[in-house]
Amino acid sequence: MSKWWMRALDSFSEFVDHVNTSLGRESREEWNKRKLQEHYDKLQSLDYLLMSEVLSEVMDFWESGLYHDLVVTYGSRDEILSSRVFKVEELSNNELMVLAKENLLPKSVRTMALKITDVNVFKTMHAFLETIYINYHGPEMTWEDNIHIYFGGCAERLLMGLDKFDEYSRTPRPTKDFFKKLAITQITRKETNEVENNMFLLLLDIESEIFGMGFGDSYNDFSPTMSGFIQLLAGCSAAHNNREFTAPEDIIMAYKTFFKLVKTDITVYRAPQSIVESMPEFTGYLVCDKCGVSHGLGPEDSADDFEDVCDCGGLLVYKESI
Ligand SMILES: [Zn+2]
Structure with a gap:
């Protein structure tokens, strides 16, 4: 089996080696290709279950053009989404939002330093649900689509089911007990940071391959937002396993969930008609x-x-x- 990207990675290395030996230096583009290869090799050398499966998903994400499309959609979603926004009272009908607000810590220097699953980390999820929804739906979005994104149950499925989010016959209900566990999850273990950091950098290197080095500022927060979403999913995996310290396996599960999610038509998750009718545009x-x-x-x-x-x-x- 020889996928194009394996060959591409091989030729990157050869190319970089050639440049390095003939010129004794490398351009920014060559530097990026070398870093991409290094991060890929590093992750592949780590002996975790599902790691090679997830790395294969990373490359498919790139090869299929989905990575490109999501970054572009992410950058333009504010123009596409309905200008009508939810009222505070309307969101207070959303059990998930209430649980998050009541149980997760607000963003602070401490939560950021310890990578604790705080409210800010939680918020990244909806930015991604909006992006993925638009990617399947197309740009002709109505106010009702916003309601489906926030009240259709996809978020609950993800938090409770992770990579099995699509297997529920009805929307699962997150509990206060689950959120209390989620609220203390943090990424402080060295081996967890190693996986998280290398995956983040690998994806960043690929983004630079897709869009060029230092491409437009408009999409600059795609990677940090994605990183927050991965942190949230990993925190959920840790909470389900009664772990306070997020493990490398939780990061890998988060990516497995993420890559399944981006390939799923989440527009099938519809808010109940009563909810839609209670929030007229x-x-x-x-x-x-x-x-x-x-x-x-x-x-x-x-x-x-x-x-x-x-x-x-x-x-x-x-x-x-x-
Ligand atoms: Zn008139």
């Missing part, structure tokens, strides 16, 4: 008394912020429903 309208044109207002919009005269010269009147 528009909570009021401005209607022209002359031509009848209407403009929807979200819960955060105030009628006072808008012109009260229509383009036709008529008067725009506020109505709760039309």
Whole structure:
């Protein structure tokens, strides 16, 4: 079996060796290729179950173009998603959000230094769910799609089931007990850091191969956000195994889950109709008394912020429903 990327990695090495011996120095691109090979070799040399499977997934992620597409979608999702955002009261109907807020620590110097699964780490998940959802759905997103992303149950499935997230017949319910365990998980063990760090750097090297060295600033937070999401999934794996200190196996499980997730059409996870109906996109309208044109207002919009005269010269009147 000789995949193109194995051959590519071989030729990278040969190429870098050639340059190094003939010139005695290397360009930034060659340096990146050498680092990519080093991080790959390092991970392959570690004797963990599922490591080679996950490394193969990393290369498929690159080869399939999915890595490229996700980075691009991630960078443009703010323009694609509905401008209507959830009200605090609306999110308080979301059990998962409430559990996270009540049990996880807020971001601090300490949680960052010890890589504790804090609220900030938790938040990275929805950035990824949005990205993956859009990648399958296409850019024609409606407000209802936002509701499916946040209330469709995909997040609960991931946290509770990890790589078996798609095997539940109905949305699992996370418990307070689980969140209490999750809240103390941290990545401080040397061997865990070694796996986490090398995987992060390998993916960063690949990103540089895809987009060129020092590509646009707009996508710069893709890698740190992905790293946070991996940390969250690894923390869940540790919590399910009653571990406070996240183990290398938890990082590997997190990546296994991640690579399955990005290949799954998560638009199938739909919020219950009652939830959709409880959060209408528009909570009021401005209607022209002359031509009848209407403009929807979200819960955060105030009628006072808008012109009260229509383009036709008529008067725009506020109505709760039309
Ligand atoms: Zn009008």
